[in-house]
Amino acid sequence: MTSGNLLTDHPELYEARFPDAERLAARWAEDCLRRHGAGPRVLDMGCGTGRDAADLHAAGRTVTGVDLSETMLAHARTHHPGPRYARADLHAFDLGRDAFDAVVCLDSSLLYCHTNDQLDGFLASCRHALAPGGLLVAEMRNGAYFLGRTDLLDRPAVDEFTWRGTAYRSRTTLAVDRTDQLLRRTRVWTTDDEAPPVEQHSAWRLLFPHELRHFLTGHGFEPLELHDGPGPRTEPPWQEDRLPGRTTDGDRLHLVARLPHTH
Structure with a gap:
């Protein structure tokens, strides 16, 4: 038996296994960005094969897709052109003088921050990368489940x-x-x-809702939405009211947080 990551080492195989014909994750992210009035500049952290980054680009966003895997990035540049792609570590990244209106982190990418130091590094990097008033939009497994x-x-x-x-x-x-x-x-x-x-x-990482709020507010973010649905694992539309009656015990957790306009 050999060790490896069959799907992420073979991006075309990954897309065959998870075809995502409806592009639900990108559509959900775009819906969040529009509802909260985000500007056009989007950073897709953990972009993988580039499908979601390309869909956000097609929706009119100026997108930078970031991943640690050169194999994934090479596939993204070839098969999902439009965004700019760059290699960086989720735990600590600095893309120079670029300022973004939103950081998007889909499919539990944020949970590859296994330790408190790694999560602090990610949120500090997001704060540095975002323009005042910028958004963090993420969906992930829910530790409370x-x-x-x-x-x-x-x-x-x-x-x-x-x-x-x-x-x-x-x-x-x-x-x-x-x-x-x-x-x-x-x-x-x-x-x-x-x-x-x-x-x-x-x-x-198994993050719990109150724990995530604590990390977010500690880095100056204001949580706007934190709930278990609806999200990219459900069918659209997602236009109904998110917060009243929403729970946080489902298997997915959906997050929207904003930096203050001065930071």
């Missing part, structure tokens, strides 16, 4: 899809690491072409 729930932990999830004539099968196990406050994932890939199995390990 795992308080007393085990439905995602009780049994492995098995999936299969075919790409270019090869069947890919995955067996995914999730486990809560209470000491490090992480959700750890082990995924084993097998194929029908007799290639050796690939074992992939990844983890996300």
